Amino acid sequence: MMSSNSQHHGYARKTSFWKRIHLDIPLLLGILTLMTISLMVVYSATGGSSFMIKAHAIRIGIALLVMFFVAQIPPDTLRRWALPLFVVGVCLLIATLLFGYSSKGAQRWLDLGITKFQPSEAMKLILPIMVAHYITRHALPPKIKHVMFGFIIVLLPTLLIAKQPDLGTSILVASAGFFALFLAGMSWRIILFLAGAISAFIPVLWFFLMHGYQRQRVLTFLNPESDPLGSGYHIIQSKIAIGSGGLFGKGWLNGTQSQLEFLPERHTDFIFAVFSEEFGLVGVALLLLVYLFVIGRGLFIAARAQDPFSRVLAGSITLTFFVYLFVNIGMVSGILPVVGVPLPLVSYGGTSMMTLMLGFGMLMSIQTHRRFNK
C-alpha cells in the first residue's frame, strides 16, 4: 500500500517527508553550499590548519543541529514567547553593562559560569520576534503610534548594545527591528522622516556618542592611505588582496596576501578578501548568486507564510542576513567603514554562525508549519 502510493505520488510523498521533519530543501541546499565554501576558504585562510578546520566543521555540525531543532518549534510558540524573551534579553543586556566581561575595550560577554554568553547576539533574533509580534497584533498597515512604540522597542536594545560598545551588532539589531516595521507596512512618510532624522543625528553621533576608535575607523575608511601601517593597514591589505585576485583569482590556497599573512583577520571578518583573491571576480559573482538565492528563498518563504507574524519575522530575518552580507563585503572592499560584522555563514566563528542558523531554523519552521497550501 505504501509502496504503490509512493510510486503514484512519489514527488508529493517526498516533499511531505521533508515537510514532516520541517526542513526546506532549497534553503538548506543554499546554506550547505555556503558552508562548503566556508570550509574551503577557512582551510585556505588558516594556512591549512587541520585543528582550525576540525573546530569549524564541528561548529557547522552543531549549528545545523540547532537549526533542525528550532525548525521543529511552531511559529506560534515563538510568538507566545516574544515578550518574555524580550524582557529577559533586555535584562541580560543591562546585566552585561553592569557585570559584563571586558575584552578589547568592549563589554559584551556575560560569564554564566560554565560558558560565556553574548546577550546582544540573542537580541538579533529576539528583537525581530518581539517587533513582529507587537506590530502584527494590530491591523496592517500599522498606525503611527504603533510604529512609534515599535521604534522604542527597537531603540532600547540597540542603544544598550551600542553602549558596550558594539557598533556592528547594534546596526544588525536595529536593522532587524526596522525591517520588521518596514515589512509590516509602516508608511513612507515615516520612513522619509526617519531618514531626515538620522542625517541630522549623524553629527550628534559623531561628536557625542562615538568612541575614539570608532571615529578612527570611519576616518580610516574615508582615507585608508593616510596611515597605511596603522589603522589603514587592514583595509589596504584587504583591497590589495581583492584587487590582485583579478578576474579568475590566484587559485585555491594560492592567495599570496592570505597565505603569506599580509591580510589580517583573514579567517574571520576579512575572509571575503581571501575568497576574492583566490577565486577572482568570477568566484565573487557566483558567491553573490548563492547569497541572492538564499535571500530570495527567504523572502519567498516570508511571502507564503500563513500569518502576519510569520511573514514579518521571516522577512526580517532574511533581510538582516543581507545586511550582514552587505556590511561585510562593503567594509572589506572599502565602501563602508570597518565594523565587526562577519561574512554570514562563511566567516570562522561560532557565535554568528549559531545566531544565523537559529534564524534559518525559524524560517524553516515558518515554511513547514503551514497548515494549508495556498
Added chain:
Amino acid sequence: MFLNNRASIRNPSAEISLFIRRALIAFTTVLMLVLVLMVNLYQIQIKSHEAYQTRANGNRIKVIPVAPNRGLIFDRNGILLAENRPVHSLELVSEQIDDIEATVEKISQIISLTIDEKSQFFKSVKAQRRFKSIALKNKLTSEQVAKLSVNLHLLPGVSIEARLKRYYPFGASLTHVVGYVAKITKKEQQTIIDNEEQARYAATRDIGKQGIEKYYQRLLHGQAGYQEVEVNNRGRIIRVLNYHPPVHGQDLFLNIDIRLQQQAFNMLDGRRGAVVAIDPNNGAVLALVTSPSYDPNLFVHGISTKEYKKLLSRDKPLINRATLGAYPPASTVKPLLALAALENQVISETSYIQDPGWFKLPNVERKFKDHLAWGHGKVNLYRALEKSCNTFFYDLAYRLGIDKISEFMYKFGFGDYTGIDIHEEVSAIMPSRTWKKNRYNQPWYIGDTISLGIGQSYWTVTPLQLANSVAMVASNGKSFTPQILGASQSENGLLQIPAQQRSNIVLNNNDNWRIIHQGMWNVNNSPGGTAFKIFKDAPYASAGKTGTAQVASLSEDVKYDKKKIKERLRDNAIYVGYAPFQTPEIAISVAIENAGHGGSSAAPIARSLFDIYLDKNTSGLSSGLLQVKQKNLDKLGQTL
C-alpha cells in the same frame, strides 16, 4: 492599550499584498545594493587589477643582495696570505622585536655578553635603520651557536648569521703589504654612493683599508648578486623566486715571496726598520717588510680601544716604514754619486785623492770628518767605495755641485713617488736649490753640498726608493714601477700583470756601469770591504754598499761612541745590494733604526734573503705561478 486594538478589523488579503509589495521593494533594493558591490568589486578586481597586483607582489617579493666572496690573496708561490673564513654572529632586527632590552636580557642568560658588547649594540640600534640587522655578538663559538640555536624560536627577530670574514694567516709580517679590511665607514659609504656603486656593494660590510686590500679593492671585491625571495608579513623567507649569482672578487697573486717576507720580519725581530727586495728585471716587489708591525686580524672584527692604544706606542707599528719612512741614505748612495761624477767627468776610474781624515772647503775653518780620524791615505774610486771613504765623496760632491747631483739623482727616482701599488707612500726629499728656497726660504750653501756627498744633509729616501735605485743600478739603468701585484685570476682565467717599464737611464759612457758594479762588488767580496765578512762564503757573487746614517749631529770634536749614546740617538744601519752579480735577480735595501753600523747590522738580513731567494733547490719561482694556478683551480673545483 494592546487589547483595545486587537479587535480592529483585519483584511488578510490586503495585508498579504502589502507585504508582498514591501518584500519586492526590499528585494529590489537588495539587488541594487548587490550591484553596487559588484560594480565596486569590478573596479578593484578588473580596472585596478594591475596596480593591486603590483602592490601584492611588492608585499611578498623582496630583493635581497648577495655578497660576492672577496678574492683571495696568494704570494708568488701560491701560499695563501688572505682568506675568507665563516664567522657566526648573533644579529637582531629591531623592527621585528617588541622589547629589545628584554630580548638582550634573555640572550645574556643563554650566552655571556660583556658590557662593552651591549653598549656597542645599543649605540648601533639608535644609529641604524630599524629594518637592518645589527650584530650583538661577533665570533660566536660553536658551543654558543648550539646554545642559541635551540632557543632561537623563543627570540623573534634574532638570528645567527654566518658570514665570511677575512683572515690573515701570516699576521703582523704582512700587514703593511696586504693591509686589511674592516667595516665600511660613513665616509667610505659616501664615496661608494658618489661613485654610484651602491648596487655593487649592496651586501658588503667590509672594505679594504690599507695596502693591497685597499689599492685593489675593486678587483678583490667583485659585484653583488641578488635573490628575489617571497617573504611573509614578518619578513621570513618562504622561498627563493629568482637568483642572480654575485660575481666573486678576483684572486690576486702577489710578487711577494712569503719566505723572504717572513725571514726579514723575523730577523728584524721587533727592531724598528724596513727591508725591501725588488726583482731588477721587472720591478716585482719580492719583499716589503716593516717592523714593528701589528696583527691585521684585530681590525677585521673591530679593534677595541685598549688594543688600539697599544698600537700608538713610541715605536709606531702603524707606520709602513718601507714606504713612509724617510731615512738619510748615508753611504748607500755613494755608488750613485760616483756614477754621477764619472758621467760628468769630475773623476775618472783611476783618479785619486789624498785623505788626511778630513775635508775642508777653501778658506773655511770647518772640517768635514772622515770616519777614520787618521784618514785613508791615497784613495781612488774603488777604494773609496770599498772602505766607504767620506773624504773622497766630500771632495766629489764639492766638485759636482748641488745642481748636477740633484739632477742626476732624480733619474733614480729620489724625491719622487715610486708609484708602487699601495697608497701608503711618501716621496721623501731629494734636495735642490729650489727645494731649499721653497722649503726654508734660504739659499743653498756649499756646506749642504758637501754633506750630500755622504748621503746626509736634507737628503732622505724611503727603503723602497733605495731598493728601486739599486735595482736600476743592477740592471744597467732599466727602470720599472715597483709592482706588488703579479697576477690576478678571475672567471676568465689568469691574467699576468705586465711589468711597468719606465724610461731607462742612459749613460754617456756605458762602461761607467761596470765601474760602479765593480766598486759595489768590492764591498761584499774584497777582504777589506765593509760587508766582506757577511758575504764571504756565499755560493753566489753579490754586490752592495753599507751605510751608517747619523741621526743626531754630533759636534765637530766628539767621537761617536755607540755605548755612550742613548739608543734613540744611535746611527741608523743601512745596507743595499744585489745578487747574483752577473745576472741580478734580486736587489735589496735594509734600514734599521738606531742599530749602528750598516755592515754588521743590516747586511746579514740581505745575505739571508739572497740565500733563500737564489737557492734553486727550494724555489720553483719561475714555474711557481703556473703550478699555483693549477692548484687553485683544483681547490675551486673542490669547493664548488
